[in-house]
Amino acid sequence: MKLSQKVQAMQFSPIRKFNVYAIEAKEKGKKVYHLNIGQPDIKTPKAFMEAVKNFDSHVLAYAESGGLVQLQDAIANYFKRFGMDIERKDVLITNGGSEALSMIYTCLLDYGDEVLIPEPFYTNYQTFISAAGGKVVPVTTKAEEGYRYAYADRIEKVITDKTRAISLVNPGNPTGTILTRDEMRVIADVAKKHDLWIIADEVYREFAYDGREMTSFGQLEDIKERVIIVDSVSKRFSACGARIGCIVSKNQELMSNAMKLAQGRLCCPTLDMIGATALYELDPSYFNEVRTEYEARRDAVYEEIMKIPGVVCQKPGGAFYIMVKLPVESSEDFLVWLLTEFDDGGETVMYAPIQGFYGTEGLGRDELRIAYVLKKEDLVRGVELMRLGLEKYKELGYK
Template identity: 55%
Template sequence: MKLSNRVLGMQESPVRKLVPIATKVKKAGKKVYHLNIGQPDIETPKIFMEAINNFDTNVIKYSFSQGEPILIEAIQKYFMRDNIDFEDDEIIITNGGSESLIFAAISLCDPGDEILVPEPFYTNYNGFTSAVNVKIKPITTNAANGFHLPDKETILNLVTEKTKAILFSNPGNPTGTIYTKDELRMLADIAVEKDIFLISDEVYRGFAFDGLKLISMGTFKDVASRVAIIESVSKRYSACGARIGSISSKNKDLMKNVLKLAQARLCVPTLEQVGAAALYTLDDNYVEGVRKEYEKRRDIVFKTLSEIEDVVCEKPTGAFYVVAKLPVVDAEKFVIWLLEEFDVDGQTVMLSPAEGFYATEGLGKDEVRIAYVLNSEDMKHAMDILKLGLQKYNSL
């Protein structure tokens, strides 16, 4: 029996593909510091479980396909902190930000259509789109200028009659880049000129460093009908397993049709929505405390990378990732070597080879993504192991 070309053509996750190797060496007694996946170690706020435990009902019923009203209202109030005003029917709760992205691709594109995405990009963008026969077309960025966008003309030259949207994460995964107001203005102008949509993945909102302030695409009122914002509790509130996200847009026609998809999958789990609603009530002091912690970890990572000869990377300004070009020919082989053949006192480190974050063949082969999601002490120790590992690898 032959499987579908659709599933056979899907990309394997560069974040998870080497997990079996890590599992094997851990079973053999080696400690592995996981810098390969964006799983925060910060404790999920207790109000999440408190809200669930206090939810008094005799029957766990289907939720509304659009989402629990208490959560929709909490997200509305959250956006209002940035003077972004969404009405009740302009927010739909989803199974993580992932489902929001799938819903956006299905709603905006027909099979064979294209979405422009700055590369390197969150690799599941490729999985979400290829599953519905939509093609990712890359806007290439590079480490030397901190993965900021190219000029307007370069992007315009990539737009064809099949282009239906530009999808981007801000702050960026895997780069940690925060786009400037001018960059976002440029994207807004392109959307108007070419009659396309903007899908703004803002799940790392709040994680901006060095005094920078994230500018949401939702603040550009003149293109509000062309913007969909992807949200999630996964990273900001360290609740990845809750799988609660949302898609929000002032384009009521888009939201009306996204709701069809939400109805087809019935609903998002009720209890997790109750817990997520409580998370959104946390004030900015909570997020600021988490932001400072990640900034401290960012500084540890960047300091070590800056001390290693021939490593190329700009200091990331947001999220909790950095993409670094290493003095190796093949980063995946290096990562496997770290796992299988290298250790310091029985300890090693796991990174994500960055080639899988690119759509352009050959790019990222000597790059890795580092997720600084461990406490500062472990982070420093892991980076010291990486530094020693590179020295050893290049002396072989």
């Protein structure tokens, strides 16, 4: 019996492989500060469980393949706040943003087709694109440039006749970079010129700091037929375990073909859609408090990071990740050392090495990602441990 070449070529989660060292460290009694995970500690709004508990049908039946109508409507209303003319038919509910991406790539890609993605990128993109038979073509960004990627010449350089789409996360994971309006325009124009789709993963939309505007590619009127938005309740409402996301697009040919896939898997979980509806019906003021909290955490983390000698780091504008370039040869080796050899008062730290987030071999060896989803004092202590560890690491002659 054979397994497919495509599945064998996929990688395991590049973050998860270091878990074994963290588990061992804890077994030895060390406290590990987890700066590696994207699981927010913000409480899920009570409205979710209240709505779920009110479910009183005797049969937990299949829902509509496109999603509960009331959830589609609640999401359409949410987008109206951004001046976007989104209707029920433009919204397809999915099993998290993950399934949205997976469906989109299946709709767009045949064997060998290419998708441009700024690197470093959320590694699961590689999995979804490979599963659809396609290929990731990275657009390389640099720590020193704040991981910005909206340069027409750099993007056009890697476009071929196999290129079908530009896929991006805005605000960015893992970089936290937010596109300016001008940058969005650059990408829109490249997409128009080369007749490409824009797949805009905007699950961090509300996490835009320093007064930056919350935006969507769906606001650019002249490209609305080529924009496919991926969205989700996971980060927005701290409801990762609900697995409710959606595809939003004004392109009815895309939506109609995505519906074939949706019908294939029948429907999304009924209870979670009921809960998600209640979340989308929350007053928009809900986001202010959450945003303020994350912004304060970002500032605290950034301040602490800048105390590390030789570090390269630019304060990100959004999401809840921050990229750090350390004066080490390998952030993976350093992490293993932190977990196995180092402690300060019985404490150490875990982050996400970022090498596996690059499509180009050899890049990102000295970079890492911190998720600022813990309370401020833990974040600061975690970064302090990185700094103290690095001092020791250098003293011991490691590079």
